[in-house]
Amino acid sequence: MRETLADHGQVYDTAASYRRAVDEHLFQLGNARYSALMDTLIQLRQPQLSKKPDEANLSAALTEALPPLSTDLLTDVADALNQLEEDRRQLHDYQALARHVGQGCASAIM
Structure with a gap:
């Protein structure tokens, strides 16, 4: 894959290094807040969320994910x-x- 991409992209050896690169290039949140943001996005994508949303959990997740x-x-x-x-x-x-x-x-x- 490294040879195929050559000068057209970058291959990351670990998921953690990929997540760090995405955060640095797009969000600049830092490891903890970026992880919280990803957890929040995953939670929001859950099919059951629209049927019975838990406002307390959603509020807590957003508070943790968003910068003060x-x-x-x-x-x-x-x-x-x-x-x-x-x-x-x-x-x-x-x-x-x-x-x-x-x-x-x-x-x-x-």
């Missing part, structure tokens, strides 16, 4: 959402002003 968010990131997201709401209000005000100006110009023309 930093306080700084959460603060940035909250600030962005607040700014978005302020921008929405300003846009609404500008649209109302444009309507009033348009109505005033139409009245002046008649």
Whole structure:
């Protein structure tokens, strides 16, 4: 297989080295979190999950698999959402002003 792949790919000697390479290239989660993510994906693929999902097990698996968010990131997201709401209000005000100006110009023309 190594000869067949030559310069077109890489052969890994162990499953662990393959999993490490996949994590490093795609996710950068680290061994423990990558394993938790794979366990979660396997759990989600189970046919019985859709028939009677166990919210506690699913929540625990996702908590273990997903990286924790930093306080700084959460603060940035909250600030962005607040700014978005302020921008929405300003846009609404500008649209109302444009309507009033348009109505005033139409009245002046008649």
